[in-house]
Amino acid sequence: MSDPVRLLITRPAEDAEPLAKALNERGIETVLEPLMSVTDVEGPELNLDGVQTLLITSANGIRAFARRQQDRGLTVYAVGDSSARAAKELGFESVESASGDVQALAALVRAELDPKAGALLHVAGTHVAGDLAGMLEGSGFDVRREVLYQAVAVEAFGLETLEALRAGTINGVLLFSRRTAGLFSSLVTGAGLSGACGKLTVYCLSPAVAEKAQGLEWREVVVAPEPNQDALLKVIETG
Numbered sequence: 459m460s461d462p463v464r465l466l467i468t469r470p471a472e473d474a475e476p477l478a479k480a481l482n483e484r485g486i487e488t489v490l491e492p493l494m495s496v497t498d499v500e501g502p503e504l505n506l507d508g509v510q511t512l513l514i515t516s517a518n519g520i521r522a523f524a525r526r527q528q529d530r531g532l533t534v535y536a537v538g539d540s541s542a543r544a545a546k547e548l549g550f551e552s553v554e555s556a557s558g559d560v561q562a563l564a565a566l567v568r569a570e571l572d573p574k575a576g577a578l579l580h581v582a583g584t585h586v587a588g589d590l591a592g593m594l595e596g597s598g599f600d601v602r603r604e605v606l607y608q609a610v611a612v613e614a615f616g617l618e619t620l621e622a623l624r625a626g627t628i629n630g631v632l633l634f635s636r637r638t639a640g641l642f643s644s645l646v647t648g649a650g651l652s653g654a655c656g657k658l659t660v661y662c663l664s665p666a667v668a669e670k671a672q673g674l675e676w677r678e679v680v681v682a683p684e685p686n687q688d689a690l691l692k693v694i695e696t697g
Contacts (some may be wrong), residue, residue, distance in 0.1 A: 462486065464693070465661075466619060466631045468493045469584060469639050470609065473517060473540070478518060478633075479686065484695050489628060491619040493641045494609040497586070498522050510576030511535055513567070513601070515560060515590065517544035519581035521605035524548040535571075537563045538686040559685045560588030573598035584608040584635055584663075604688060610642050624652045630659035632652065632690070639670035657697075663690055 464487040471492050478488040500565050504527060514520045515537045517690070521544060524530075533552040536542035542555035555564040567578065577600040580590055584605055588630045591601040609674040615623075622628045623646070633639045639662070646652050653673055659678040664685040671679065680697060682690040 459484075463621075463630070463638060464628045466491055466622070468632060468642060470494050470590055471516065472496070472497045472521070473634075475542060479664050480691060481694070484691075486694065488658050489618055489622055491616055492612070493638050494611050495644070496583075496607055498525060498606075499605055501526070501606075503527055504579070506532070506579070506621065508576050509579045509602070511567075511571060511578050513563065513578050513580040513581070514541050515563065515582065515587065516617065517541045518607050518609070519582060520545045520548060520550070522583075523581045535563060535567055535578075537673050540687045557684065557686055559666075560590050561593070562685075563592035564590060567599070568597050569668075571599070573600070576600075577602050579604060581606055587636060609637075611637075612645075615645055619653070622647060622652045623649070626654065626657055628658065629663055630694075632661045632688065633671055634663045635665055636670040639667050643671065643673050661690055661694055665687050 459516045466489045468491055469484060474490045474492055478490060481488050481690050512532050512534045514534060517540055529621060530549040534545045534550045534557045536545055536553060542553050543551045556566040560581055575646055580601055580603045582603050582605055591603060594601050655674045655676050657677055659680055660671050662671060662681045665681055668679050668681045682691055684695055
């Protein structure tokens with residue numbers, strides 16, 4: 459009997475745990491190594507006057523908004539299915555998913571919303587991937603960005619991850635953002651373990667993430683056919 463597949467999950471804890479559960483249900487073992495910890499940026503309730511829609515580019519954004527605000531009446535336009543699910547779980551009833559990346563979200567907004575109906579509130583972190591506001595302002599939308607959380611990078615791998623990399627007991631790594639890909643590269647190189655990547659498959663959410671990971675020599679680079687978690691899970695399961 460062959461050994462079970464064991465994958466390293468690098469997402470923040472709130473996202474890593476349900477992802478690990480989904481992989482475990484597929485018979486895949488996991489090691490959790492959140493490369494960033496997410497904390498709220500403190501502040502007063504937001505002024506939502508004139509806002510027609512919330513835009514979220516991560517589940518962390520809608521979680522931070524929900525902790526700051528009681529209002530669940532606004533429509534939410536989410537970049538992907540995972541962030542859309544997070545919004546629904548928090549009590550938002552009107553949720554649309556672009557099932558893709560920032561470009562897909564911008565395209566969905568342009569197709570379905572009227573710039574004259576009010577401003578768009580982009581709930582974001584201190585680091586932003588892609589210029590969502592720039593993509594929409596050219597079409598006449600008023601985009602307001604509110605920084606509600608920050609993702610702080612860890613300074614080193616945990617002991618379990620270091621031991622797994624040294625012993626060759628993991629088969630692959632999951633990377634969901636360019637920032638995480640860069641962090642992983644820096645940490646594995648700093649630990650003197652970049653050579654271990656030659657035995658690993660890296661599973662990337664998008665071509666942009668894969669591009670950032672190319673500084674390391676991987677056994678194989680696998681990119682999700684669509685930039686969402688469900689598509690990545692399917693690739694892992696069928697691969």
